[in-house]
Amino acid sequence: MVAESLSLLAKISTGLAHAFVRFNIPKRGITDLSILSSFPHLRYVDVSNNYLKDLTPLAHCSHLLTLKADYNRLNSPSLPDLQYLQVVSLNNNALTGTEGFSHPMLEYLSLSWNKICKVTGLMGSLFSNLHTLELRANKLTTTAGLTIPSLKNLFLAENSITELVGLEHLSQLTTLHLRDNLIQHLTGFHSNMKALQYINLRNNKLADMIEVEALCCLPMLRALILLECPVADQDDYRTEALVSLRRLERLDKFEYTEEERREAEDLYVQRQEKEICSEDV
Numbered sequence: 001m002v003a004e005s006l007s008l009l010a011k012i013s014t015g016l017a018h019a020f021v022r023f024n025i026p027k028r029g030i031t032d033l034s035i036l037s038s039f040p041h042l043r044y045v046d047v048s049n050n051y052l053k054d055l056t057p058l059a060h061c062s063h064l065l066t067l068k069a070d071y072n073r074l075n076s077p078s079l080p081d082l083q084y085l086q087v088v089s090l091n092n093n094a095l096t097g098t099e100g101f102s103h104p105m106l107e108y109l110s111l112s113w114n115k116i117c118k119v120t121g122l123m124g125s126l127f128s129n130l131h132t133l134e135l136r137a138n139k140l141t142t143t144a145g146l147t148i149p150s151l152k153n154l155f156l157a158e159n160s161i162t163e164l165v166g167l168e169h170l171s172q173l174t175t176l177h178l179r180d181n182l183i184q185h186l187t188g189f190h191s192n193m194k195a196l197q198y199i200n201l202r203n204n205k206l207a208d209m210i211e212v213e214a215l216c217c218l219p220m221l222r223a224l225i226l227l228e229c230p231v232a233d234q235d236d237y238r239t240e241a242l243v244s245l246r247r248l249e250r251l252d253k254f255e256y257t258e259e260e261r262r263e264a265e266d267l268y269v270q271r272q273e274k275e276i277c278s279e280d281v
Contacts, residue, residue: 002035012041014061021063026050034056047072055079062273066071069093077102090114091134098122098135098145105129112155119145124169135159136177143167156181157200164188171195179203179225186214191220203228209237213244223250242266 008022017237019041027049036042037060044066045058052072058064066087067079070202074093077100079085085103088110095114107129117139127148137158146154147169154170157179164183167173168190168213175198183204185271187198206212215221223247226232232252234240242264243252249255256264 006039008044010043023047036060040140045069058082078264079103080253086129087236108132109114110134112138112140116140119143122146122148123151124148146170152195168192174198174220176200184211186211189214189217191219195220197221198223201229205229206231209234209240209244212241215245219247221245221248225252227252239264239267243271 005025006020007024008020009018010021011017013115019042019162020039021041023036023039023042023044024029024046026046026047030050031048031052033047033052033055034057036057040054041058041063043063044059045061045064046068048068048136049071050072052069053074055069055074055078064082064085065217066084068089070089070091070093072093074095076095076097078092079088079100082103083103086105087108090111091237092113092240095111095116098116098119098160101109101121104126106127109130112134112222113136116135117140119135119140120198122145124147128150130148132153132211133148133151134155134234136155139211140156140159140161142161143156143164144167148168149169151170153175154173155177159181161178164186165188167188171192172195173193174195176196177200179200179202181204184206185207196218199215199221202225204250206226209231211231215224224241231237238251238260242248242256242260245266246264
């Protein structure tokens with residue numbers, strides 16, 4: 001079974017020798033990875049769909065770049081220090097927290113469909129290269145703990161989030177998925193989020209257009225998804241959103257037409273003039 005799981009012969013060390021660097025053994029019912037101590041040169045490991053509870057034997061794989069261990073029985077990451085590790089996917093396990101990651105080269109981390117209630121230990125000082133974090137379908141109620149300035153893509157759909165806090169640390173974030181949560185207010189967004197272009201808030205509890213105005217602080221916001229939120233049922237919803245967010249290019253599934261832009265601009269000017277007049281009285 002081990003022999004047929006090895007592939008991709010590559011040069012190692014000084015380039016004078018070769019070894020297999022890929023190990024794929026999904027759906028084999030394995031419970032232990034101690035066999036990997038015989039393969040220290042592995043770079044790509046896929047042990048998904050097994051019965052693993054412990055990943056510490058990976059300590060022998062000091063050159064590991066990519067680890068995929070979805071659909072196992074992990075309660076904690078139990079990942080050893082692997083200085084070259086760049087990609088980790090531990091979806092569909094039984095993880096209850098985010099402690100245990102200390103991999104300076106990590107770029108992509110996916111912990112979706114677990115039982116995580118709180119984000120801790122994911123500090124920017126430890127993850128200067130992390131650009132994508134996936135925490136879909138967990139039990140999060142807040143965005144607290146996500147203090148990773150290097151993040152560009154953050155996926156938090158299908159949680160129970162009601163509170164947006166700590167987002168000011170995400171200065172490089174471009175994409176934020178918050179679909180299928182319990183968010184009523186958008187006060188957590190901050191002007192420091194100068195790169196944010198896309199926000200998905202589909203199927204949340206947003207009921208008032210005044211909440212959308214809180215996104216005015218985002219200079220690069222171009223696409224916003226509010227489908228299945230109560231606010232999307234209001235009259236002139238698309239126009240009002242564009243009046244509040246004048247740089248917006250797409251709302252929900254459709255880009256704004258030139259006619260919609262003219263209508264929103266006229267309404268914006270009318271309100272500005274009315275406000276000036278009221279101040280002069």
